Amino acid sequence: RQVDCVRADLEMRLGRVSQAVDVIDRLIAESEADKRRGLVAVRQDRIPLLHAWKLLLTGRAGEAGLVEEQAAVRASATNNHRLLAELNALQGRYLLRTDCAAEAIGHLRRCEQLSADETNPNVRRFEGDLIEALVGIGRREHATLLLQKLRDRAKACPSRWTDLSVSRSEALLAAGETATDLFGRVLRQSSTSEFVFEKAVTHAAFASRLTDNGSNLRAREQRLAA
Numbered sequence: 001r002q003v004d005c006v007r008a009d010l011e012m013r014l015g016r017v018s019q020a021v022d023v024i025d026r027l028i029a030e031s032e033a034d035k036r037r038g039l040v041a042v043r044q045d046r047i048p049l050l051h052a053w054k055l056l057l058t059g060r061a062g063e064a065g066l067v068e069e070q071a072a073v074r075a076s077a078t079n080n081h082r083l084l085a086e087l088n089a090l091q092g093r094y095l096l097r098t099d100c101a102a103e104a105i106g107h108l109r110r111c112e113q114l115s116a117d118e119t120n121p122n123v124r125r126f127e128g129d130l131i132e133a134l135v136g137i138g139r140r141e142h143a144t145l146l147l148q149k150l151r152d153r154a155k156a157c158p159s160r161w162t163d164l165s166v167s168r169s170e171a172l173l174a175a176g177e178t179a180t181d182l183f184g185r186v187l188r189q190s191s192t193s194e195f196v197f198e199k200a201v202t203h204a205a206f207a208s209r210l211t212d213n214g215s216n217l218r219a220r221e222q223r224l225a226a
Contacts, residue, residue, distance in 0.1 A: 001030065001042040008050050015197030017057060024054045044074065045083045049090065056094045085114035089126040096129050097204075101136035108133060120157040121150060121165070128165035132205060135172045144173060164190055164198050172205055179209055200226045 004027050011020035031047050034040070048071035055064035068087060075083040092107035108130040115124050127150045134143035147169045154162035164186060171182035183206040190199035203226035210219035 001027070005043055005046040005050065012053065013197065014194060015200065021054050021057070024050045045071075045078075045080055048074065049083065049086055052087070053090055056090070061094075081114050085111045085118075085124060088114065089124050089129075092126065092133070093129050096133050096136075101133040104133045105130065105137070119153065121153045121162050122157060122159050125161065125165070127153075128169055131169040132172060136208070140173060143169070147173065160189075160195070161198070164195060164202075168198075168202050168205060171202075172209065183209070 004023055008020050008023040008027065011017075011023060027043075027047055028051055031042075031044075034042070048067050052064045052067040052071060055061070055067060068091065071083060071087050074080070075087065088107040088111040092104040092111060095101075095104035095107065108126050111124060111126045112130065115126070118124065121127055127146060131143045131146050131150070134140070134146065147166070150162070150169065151166055154166055167182065167186045167189060171179050171186055174182050183202065186202050187199060187206075189195075190202060203222045207219045207222035207226060210216075210222060
């Protein structure tokens with residue numbers, strides 16, 4: 001069960017949506033079968049989170065809300081700060097991708113608070129989303145401060161993903177042609193199958209920036225690429 005939970009998470013990070021959904025469906029079915037046999041369901045913390053992710057991804061936000069509430073109740077009852085942090089990261093990420101940046105910030109800030117003791121930015125991967133949401137509502141100074149914090153954390157726990165997140169955040173905060181050049185660099189950095197989802201996110205962020213600058217045709221091209 002633990003292996004399947006990790007596999008689902010990896011498939012999500014690689015952008016392999018259908019494979020992730022297949023793994024999650026199997027996990028949910030196995031958990032329900034355990035309950036029917038009177039067994040204690042294994043990984044009761046992870047399965048609701050993955051279930052909510054699947055429902056959000058497949059356009060069933062109403063159903064996802066019920067699962068999220070159940071996960072929050074379980075996390076509070078067991079004092080599981082990790083589950084609460086990951087739940088808020090998921091909710092914030094979904095809201096950001098559906099153009100609700102202001103609402104996303106509340107969840108992402110909650111994840112930030114719950115992750116105060118986590119030094120590795122690769123674990124929750126929320127900082128890039130929070131920076132993008134802050135830029136989206138015009139809070140650039142706050143976003144700049146958070147970017148510097150992310151740079152420091154990336155030095156302590158380096159990875160290719162943190163490099164991409166830092167570079168994309170720098171592009172979002174840059175001006176004029178500098179932003180265009182930086183977005184181009186991020187897209188080149190993410191041109192491997194490992195980062196197909198990150199590349200899609202970068203195209204979407206680039207499109208938003210181009211729209212703000214009045215370059216609607218170029219923005220449309222980036223949205224289509226995303």
